[in-house]
Amino acid sequence: MRKNGVGGGAAAPHRPHFSGLFLCKHEVPEGNILMTNQEIAQIFYELADMLEVKGENRFRINAYRKAADQIASHPRSIADVAAEEKLQDIPGIGKGIAGSITEILETGQLDDHRKLRQEIPAGVTTLLSIPDVGPKTAKLIWESLGLKTIDEVEFAAQTGQLQKLKGLGPKTEQNILAGIERLRARQAEPTRVLLGDALPLAERLLAYLREHPAVQRADAAGSLRRRTSTVGDIDLLAASDDPRSVTDFFVELPEVGRVHIHGDTKATVISHTGLQVDLYVLSPEQYGSLLQHFTGSKQHNIEFREIALAQGLSFSEHGFKREDGSLITCETEEAVYGTLGLPWIPPEIREAQGEFATARDGRLPQLIEVSDVRGDLQMHSTWSDGRAELGEMARAARDKGYAYIAITDHSQGLGIVQGLTPERVREQRAEIDQLNVELAPFRVLAGIEVEIRVDGSLALPNDVLEALDIVLASVHSGMRQDRETMTHRVVTAMHHPHVDIIAHPTGRLINQRERLNLNFDAVLQAAQETGAILEINASAERLDLDGEHARAAIEAGVLLSLGTDAHSVGGLDAMPLGVAMARRGWAEAKHVINTRPLDDVLELLNRTD
DNA sequence: GCCGTTTTCGGCCCGACTGTTTTCAGTCG
Incomplete structure (x- = not known):
């Protein structure tokens, strides 16, 4: 788990920067400054960091x-929530912070933040991003040596100045130097790791651990188990009556750089790929509480x-x-939650977003499972930019146990790939018809991923779209349009009579490209009006919709679809990632159209045979 | 600063590991 992950009170000075997705100029009350949720959250994160360096009350800091966490992860624009005077409905936002948000929206800044910034240079809080440097150390270094940048601290450490400070020694000085090196490596290779990349590494390490004779159980925990789109580190857990032998074994694994x-019950290593991996080991009778604790989230x-x-229990x-000090141990997580009279809560929704109240009322959703998915509704073939033949994709999908798939090659209008013209759509249809004879009762739907052009029109004529079984529409070009134009563009496409699904609706490519500048509320409203379905794209670099957006869609009564967007046979394996996003969005099977039998899907799409 | 099936005041999650120390502070998860 990364710095400030589960349970910690420590600083997390740098947050991933989000796009301006939630901002819409015409919705902001007259005179207000344009601020994204992320920008507003950043002010509170910095405020917390500065107060921590000052040594202020830690509860106020928390x-x-x-x-800030609530603001940053809120699926709606905080400016809109403020305009509705609903800020205090958000957990953790009371009168004081609501007032501060209003001040930020009106003036573009927060006076308390501005005053503190005059007192504590911005550089001092950036020192908190160095591993092993917390608020006390940052304050000590700044006040005693006057150092305000990471470069200055590095030089001071290299020249032995840090170890002269009271409370620091040569070991700490070396740790700070190593920490700066790690930080630089992270910045050069900036990103959090994709869920789809971290899972296989975790599985490899777990396979080693499970072979160890003293290990009875081993699992991944942390954000990986909660299936966040990206992870900052990997947390592994093991049950053993001889924990030390397990941590000893772990630090010697070939993956460890x-x-x-390296302690009796925990070890932290850096893999050769630069990813931090933490291992925690406790006895089997404590495994349930260990799993609960390290799965998080912190706020949960x-x-x-x-x-x-x-209930009188710590x-x-x-x-x-x-x-009285006596201990109740729990071998399973069910027992952990059960001790407090709660049902087991699935890891994907342990984000302090109302799951406890829902659990208490016995209203937890029956979350969708991978096995509920009867078909994959987005994939490509060599007809456009896929690497496998149409028949290979279909047979591979059938062998995975699906009842149906949609082949959704790109349409013309997408420059970089050989998108289908009306003529080639008809040619492909002939091949699909032939396959359906061969593979029956398995069914290949003739689909398309049609380009939404810059004006919201579609890149194929109506008669071509009408003849298809399913039409996905998506934005791949002209992505820098302003919010109003982009929103109008997507909403226009949703109103097109032959569009069934908006594919990868927010357009993000994780670590590569920000989301489209889109008013998501307006997209949800258009979906309500038109019945358009929003895709959860399961490919590891998209995961779009993510959990927050999926939940907002479900709450708006909007239906979802799942597609891997596979461009090869291997790409079909991404479905569990998409299901994970759906689960993070509290989706039940009924919210996702391709958990339904084919006939029901076709009826929903108004394309009954 | 937030919050209330004990509370509008007085709480606010809990423990391992490390380094610099002679008993603990700082950091992290």
């Missing part, structure tokens, strides 16, 4: 961080422990402690 921490755990405290990874 309140700002919690509010460097050992950072805090709420969980508050509920425990209200909870940690070791189990529940009664007030």
